Amino acid sequence: MKQDIHGHVVLNLLLEAPEPLSRLALEEKIETEFGSNVCFHTCSQQDLSLNELLEFLLSKRKVVEVEAGLTANPERMCNH
Numbered sequence: 001m002k003q004d005i006h007g008h009v010v011l012n013l014l015l016e017a018p019e020p021l022s023r024l025a026l027e028e029k030i031e032t033e034f035g036s037n038v039c040f041h042t043c044s045q046q047d048l049s050l051n052e053l054l055e056f057l058l059s060k061r062k063v064v065e066v067e068a069g070l071t072a073n074p075e076r077m078c079n080h
Contacts, residue, residue: 003034007042007053011062011072020069023054043078 013029014021021029027050030038040053048056054070057063062076 002037002039005030005034005038005040007040007048007057007062008077010040010050010053011057011077014063014070014072015074017071020066020071022069023051026050026054026070 010026010030013026013033030050038050040048040050042048042053042056045052045056054063058065060076061073063070064073
């Protein structure tokens with residue numbers, strides 16, 4: 001059974017990182033912490049892959065892509 005992880009967990013991983021993370025580094029961090037059998041959800045979306053989640057978060061500007069990788073945008077994050 002897949003472990004279902006809220007998108008806020010991914011946002012917090014990005015916030016806690018000392019520097020932006022590449023997609024590969026983020027994938028590795030998630031796999032190390034939660035294993036490889038995971039899916040993601042948000043307040044409005046369910047059963048997302050990591051790529052689908054990142055595309056959603058990028059479209060909402062909750063995650064931004066900079067030259068060095070991905071980082072969370074705390075100004076766009078909801079606090080629940």
